[in-house]
Every structure is written in C-alpha cells, then in structure tokens.
Amino acid sequence: MAQFPIADPAPADGKLPEQALIGASVRTFHAYIHVPFCSVRCGYCDFNTYTSSELQGFNQTDFVQRLLQELDFSQRVLETSGLPQRALTSVFFGGGTPTQLPVSDLVRSLEALTEIFGLSSHAEITTEANPDSVDVRYLNALAAGGFNRVSFGMQSAVPSVLKTLERTHNLENVPLAVRYAKDAGLKTSVDLIYGAPGESLDDWKRSVEAAIGLETDHISAYALIVEPGTKLYRQIQSGQLEEPDEDLEADKYEFADEAFGSAGLNWYELSNFARTPSDASLHNLAYWTGQDWWGYGPGAHSHVGGVRWWNAKHPTAYAKPLLDGLSPAVGREVLDDQARLSERVMLELRLRSGLASEVLTGVTGDVDQKISSLIADGLIDGVAAIRGTISLTLRGRLLADGVVKRLLA
Ligand SMILES: C[S@@+](CC[C@H](N)C(=O)[O-])C[C@H]1O[C@@H](n2cnc3c(N)ncnc32)[C@H](O)[C@@H]1O
Ligand code: SF4
Incomplete structure (x- = not known):
C-alpha cells in the first residue's frame, strides 16, 4: 500500500497554523469523503480500502456516525483557526466503493455537510460508483438527495482485460447504470484503464468506442499503474503477467485522445476529457489548482493553504480519536x-x-x-x-x- 509522506505529527486539536489563512478568501472550499469499503479488492488497486474480512471488527454501519463526528470536528477547527466561512464548491464521495453504503448514509452525510458549510450555487456533488453496486432506486435516491453527478468504474469493455484486472463487475451493467443515472438527471462519467497486461491496441479501441457509445458527459482514461504490494505487481514480478509496454500505452493514449475529441469529448487534463468546459470535474480541478479541501474518512488527505494532513488509514484507528473529540489525523506537513x-x-x-x-x-x-x-x-x-x-x-x-x-x- 502507498506510504504516507514523512512529516510532523498532526496536533490532536487539529488547529491550523496562521499560514493556512493567507489568501483563504480567494480560494474555493471542497469536501472529499473517503468510503473505504469494497466487496473484493481488484488485483491492481492499492487504494485505502477494505473487504469485510479486513475490517478487523470495525462495523461498516458505524461509519457514517464517525464521519458526522469528523464533520463537526472540521467545523470547530476551521472556525477556531480563523478561516472564513465558505460554501462548498464541490463534494466528492470516493473510495473504495461509496455506493456500497446504503444510499441513505450518503444522503445523510451530504445533508450534514450542507447544514454546516452550505453549498455554492452550482456546487458539483459526485459519488463514485461500481456499476454493480447501484440500481434504478439507488440512483434516483441519490438525485433526490442532492447528488448531481456519478462516476462509474468501467475500466474496460473487454472481458479478458477485466479478468486480468480482476474486476468483478458485470459488463452489461455499465450501459444500464449509465442510462439509469441519466434518467435520474445525474451527470455521468466513466473511468477507463489502459495498459493492462495482455491488452492489445484493438482491445483498447473497443473499450474507447464502448465508452464513447455511452454518451457520458465526462471520461477519465488512466494508464495502469503497477503499484508495489498489489497482486498485479506480484504477478508481473513472478513473470506470470507481462509488464505494460510504454510505447503501446502511448499509442493507446493517442488513439483515445483522437477518438474522444472526434466524439466531442475534449481533454482538459492529461487523463480527463469533458463534453463542455462546464462538464470538467470541479472537484479534480480544485486539486490541480491548489484550492482548499477537507478530506473526511480513513486515510483521507486534506489541504488548506499549503498545510496538508492525512487521517489514520484503518477505519478502527480513524474512529478511535473521533470518539474522544480529537483529530483522526496522523501526520501533517506545512509546505x-x-x-x-x-x-x-x-x-x-x-x-x-x-x-x-x-x-x-x-x-x-x-x-x-x-x-x-x-x-x-x-x-x-x-x-x-x-x-x-x-x-x-x-x-x-x-x-x-x-x-x-x-x-x-
Ligand atoms: C475508487 S476507484 C472508482 C470506484 C469504484 N471503486 C470502482 O472501481 O468501480 C477510482 C478509479 O481509480 C482508478 N485506479 C485505481 N487503481 C488504479 C491503478 N493502479 N492504475 C490506474 N488507475 C487506477 C480506476 O480507474 C478506478 O475507477
Ligand atoms: S478499483 Fe475500485 S472496486 Fe476495485 S479495489 Fe479499488 S476501489 Fe475497490
């Protein structure tokens, strides 16, 4: 699993240094909520996520309570540190698989965020979703609860590639989930991965064309990163799977760029393509342009004015200090x-x-x-x-x- 940077311990009361205040009124404010649960772990993924057997006694049903405690905690910290009150420009539930939680938990968390901070007039409210973990009712409930965007992990349209990636979602559920989301009035995005061992250029073309055929507002296309510690890494080390080929990856990127562009999806960031400028992800743009965000949940990273901190990774370690009204952060650095x-x-x-x-x-x-x-x-x-x-x-x-x-x- 990826290591955190080496840094100072984070203060238990979370108080931010003066530096965080400089220029705060001209930066926008965003919330990221990390939901660290997945039904199975995909072979390539080193995100901070846990299957039920890895939760070591942590009860998934308690999660939203701890999240609400961190929300209250963040309000106190921002206020006592002297930060101006700013409405949220975007809220992003990522994971893990946020849609593994009951939809009422996501809506409740969003309501609490809205109550505490307020939402700006065109706030973008996204959740990531595994295509298998949502149905019509779930997507309608998201829209009714204030969400306006959903990002599906599609990864590939080719069964053999999905198998190599150890994706368990059912391929046919992707177009269905996208259609239900659109019918519910949600903006849609899909994530693709290129460069899986054994994926040919023709395989990738099929995935790109399938993604275009979904007529989403947004597509992310990521080059596969072989993360040390993952099963995929071990399979490559042992020679069971071949290493991704950089030249082939470049050909795949060029094909995607051309095909997405012809379909009216233009790049606005290296791996991200949007139908119109207003379809670009406000949340991701906030990261790339150095705005302020509070990252809630296990392992989540936050940034306010050059001050960065990160929470304990395991849900149990995250929950413990919150029960005492203390910060769940385990490290902090001031740039x-x-x-x-x-x-x-x-x-x-x-x-x-x-x-x-x-x-x-x-x-x-x-x-x-x-x-x-x-x-x-x-x-x-x-x-x-x-x-x-x-x-x-x-x-x-x-x-x-x-x-x-x-x-x-
Ligand atoms: C948290 S997941 C999305 C939601 C859900 N968990 C799913 O996978 O359907 C975020 C995205 O990160 C990308 N990702 C994860 N690990 C990756 C890796 N090793 N290399 C490239 N992309 C990766 C995948 O495209 C994935 O859709
Ligand atoms: S890619 Fe998504 S579904 Fe797969 S393990 Fe990572 S977070 Fe979970």
Whole structure:
C-alpha cells in the first residue's frame, strides 16, 4: 500500500497554523469523503480500502456516525483557526466503493455537510460508483438527495482485460447504470484503464468506442499503474503477467485522445476529457489548482493553504480519536513557498489551460531558454508560450513528467 509522506505529527486539536489563512478568501472550499469499503479488492488497486474480512471488527454501519463526528470536528477547527466561512464548491464521495453504503448514509452525510458549510450555487456533488453496486432506486435516491453527478468504474469493455484486472463487475451493467443515472438527471462519467497486461491496441479501441457509445458527459482514461504490494505487481514480478509496454500505452493514449475529441469529448487534463468546459470535474480541478479541501474518512488527505494532513488509514484507528473529540489525523506537513510553487508547476502543467510562465521565474532559472528548447522539441505549444502560457502539445502530454523535470531542473 502507498506510504504516507514523512512529516510532523498532526496536533490532536487539529488547529491550523496562521499560514493556512493567507489568501483563504480567494480560494474555493471542497469536501472529499473517503468510503473505504469494497466487496473484493481488484488485483491492481492499492487504494485505502477494505473487504469485510479486513475490517478487523470495525462495523461498516458505524461509519457514517464517525464521519458526522469528523464533520463537526472540521467545523470547530476551521472556525477556531480563523478561516472564513465558505460554501462548498464541490463534494466528492470516493473510495473504495461509496455506493456500497446504503444510499441513505450518503444522503445523510451530504445533508450534514450542507447544514454546516452550505453549498455554492452550482456546487458539483459526485459519488463514485461500481456499476454493480447501484440500481434504478439507488440512483434516483441519490438525485433526490442532492447528488448531481456519478462516476462509474468501467475500466474496460473487454472481458479478458477485466479478468486480468480482476474486476468483478458485470459488463452489461455499465450501459444500464449509465442510462439509469441519466434518467435520474445525474451527470455521468466513466473511468477507463489502459495498459493492462495482455491488452492489445484493438482491445483498447473497443473499450474507447464502448465508452464513447455511452454518451457520458465526462471520461477519465488512466494508464495502469503497477503499484508495489498489489497482486498485479506480484504477478508481473513472478513473470506470470507481462509488464505494460510504454510505447503501446502511448499509442493507446493517442488513439483515445483522437477518438474522444472526434466524439466531442475534449481533454482538459492529461487523463480527463469533458463534453463542455462546464462538464470538467470541479472537484479534480480544485486539486490541480491548489484550492482548499477537507478530506473526511480513513486515510483521507486534506489541504488548506499549503498545510496538508492525512487521517489514520484503518477505519478502527480513524474512529478511535473521533470518539474522544480529537483529530483522526496522523501526520501533517506545512509546505514552504518554494515547495508550493514546484507543486503548482507539476499540477498546472497537466491542465490544457496550462501554466503561466511567470510562475516559473519564482521557481527556477533560465526560463526563456528552457521554454525555447521545449518548443523546439515539440513538447509545448509555441503560440501559447508567446502569450505567456506553457501548454503541453500531444507529444508533451505523452512525456509530461519529463517536461516537468526539465522545467524544474
Ligand atoms: C475508487 S476507484 C472508482 C470506484 C469504484 N471503486 C470502482 O472501481 O468501480 C477510482 C478509479 O481509480 C482508478 N485506479 C485505481 N487503481 C488504479 C491503478 N493502479 N492504475 C490506474 N488507475 C487506477 C480506476 O480507474 C478506478 O475507477
Ligand atoms: S478499483 Fe475500485 S472496486 Fe476495485 S479495489 Fe479499488 S476501489 Fe475497490
């Protein structure tokens, strides 16, 4: 499982340092709720999630109570730390599989968030969902309870690829779930993964075309990350499965970009495609543009003005301090200006809107020369650069990590 950064212990009362207040009134505020339950663990996934046998006595039915306690706790911390009262611009239930909870638990949590913070006028309220874990009633209840968006884990439309990924959802449930969600008035998105061992370019084309055929408002297409500690990692290490091929992954990305674009789904972030600018995920944009968010639930990460903290990972360890009115956080780091600027470069470069080149002058030297050489290599857009924005070309998107390294060198 992914390790947390090395940092200071988080204070038990959660109080935020003064730094968190600077510029708070111009940043938007968001909530992420991590629901750490799945019926089975997919072989590739190292998210902080637990099957029933891994819960070690934690009762899933108690979860929403602890969440409500963290909500109250967050209100106290933000108030006593002097943060301005801000309505939520987005709320995102992620996991794990949030839809494994009864829909009334999700709606109740959303109501509590709304009562405490309020929602901004066009707030985006999303839940992730496994296509097998929802039906018409569930989706209608989400919409009636104030949700306006659902993001389904589709991953692939090819049975053999789903098998390699150890996905257990029924392929036929994806179009049904999407249709029911649309009928309920929810915006829809699907997640795809490319690069599974054994997935051919033709397999991927089938998945892309199937996803386009669903006519969702949004698609995310992620390159498979082989995470150490996962079953997939062990299968690759032992030679049972082959390693993903980077050149083939690049071909898959190029195909998806072209096919999504022709279908009216345009990239706005390296892995994310939206039908119109207003279909871009407000929640994800908040991460990439350094806004403030409170991450509720086991293992959730929060960020307020360059102060980051993260909760205990196991539900039992998360629940314990909350029962005493204390912070469930186990670590915290306060980023200095230099670290915040470097992070800004990394995140904003992923966006189609790009990075203002003036940001770089605070981070690194030889900015003009670096920009010229990236244009010469076809990695960033020359016209945008003249206007002061660093924006990746298609080639640049394929080599984005390298571009970041060259800019920050
Ligand atoms: C929490 S899951 C989505 C909801 C639900 N648990 C599901 O899988 O249907 C979030 C997304 O992360 C992506 N993901 C998880 N592990 C990944 C990995 N190792 N590499 C690439 N994408 C991954 C998957 O596309 C998945 O849909
Ligand atoms: S990909 Fe989704 S369903 Fe699979 S283990 Fe991870 S969080 Fe659970």
